[in-house]
Amino acid sequence: MLSLTQPLENEIEINGQHYEWDLSYDNVLRFYELMDDDSVNEIEKVQIAFKMFVPECIADIETQIETVQAISKYVSGQDEEESEPSEGSHKQYYSWEQDADYIYASFLQDYGIDLIDLQGTLRWEKFIAMLNSLSERTKFSQVVSIRAAEIPAGNSEYEIAERNRLIQLKDLYALKGEDSVSYAEQEIDSMFDRLVESAQKGGETNE
Known part of the structure; x- marks a missing residue:
């Protein structure tokens, strides 16, 4: 994720507009805490996480799901070529x-x-x-x-x-x-799979 020749991206593009995003380490850790909170349903988790990462942006729920899923994959390293941790990692x-x-x-x-x-x-x-x-x-x-x-x-x-x-x-x-971190990331991936499938069907998830 780091480059010694390029600066870290301070903005994320959403619907053609650029917004500052908060990728401070403690904000990301709060995201993982949120995802593990069984008292909050999945749609609410996405809505809260979206505001945590891009507080200045207002978007529909489908865009929020897409954005938070992309950020989740980024912080877990899944957007890189080797998306799965190597054995023994x-x-x-x-x-x-x-x-x-x-x-x-x-x-x-x-x-x-x-x-x-x-x-x-x-x-x-x-x-x-x-x-x-x-x-x-x-x-x-x-x-x-x-x-x-x-x-x-x-x-x-x-x-x-x-x-x-x-x-x-x-x-x-x-x-x-x-x-474990790897188990938590698998659970987050599964949650987004359910939400994306539900959105494609035009339904709602309130688990």
């Missing part, structure tokens, strides 16, 4: 909510960046680039590595001890339920 093994402390502390450790101070200013693309490049010494990278590690086989004393150690660590840092 740490994208499969972390949660925005559960790992918030680890992410905050790891940014402070590696970059000297206080994410709280940068709410509303740090762009999502920069945040993701730095998240994906956190060093192995950070807590976030260590926890992700533990979750992704395969349980070793073998019956030697060392292998048994290592297996037991890793199992204990996996239990300690296990993601709760289906609380």
Whole structure:
């Protein structure tokens, strides 16, 4: 998503008009929180998200669905050539909510960046680039590595001890339920598939 030769886009085109969009990292994370909120129905989620990302634009619901879906694909990296995370990618093994402390502390450790101070200013693309490049010494990278590690086989004393150690660590840092970023993105994709299908049929979705 980042280019070292081109500036980040500050506007999005909707119905032939250009509007400023808010892609600060914390706004995107609020979008993921919204998508996970079962107390809000799907149409309302789209309407709220649209206002979060492009507050100055007024559009019909079909345009809102199309716009928020496009933004969702952009922030998840699905508009790039390799839309699916590669096997073993740490994208499969972390949660925005559960790992918030680890992410905050790891940014402070590696970059000297206080994410709280940068709410509303740090762009999502920069945040993701730095998240994906956190060093192995950070807590976030260590926890992700533990979750992704395969349980070793073998019956030697060392292998048994290592297996037991890793199992204990996996239990300690296990993601709760289906609380992973990749699962959340799959659920968001499914939601938009339902909304687009409903819009094409001229119906309404109020799940």
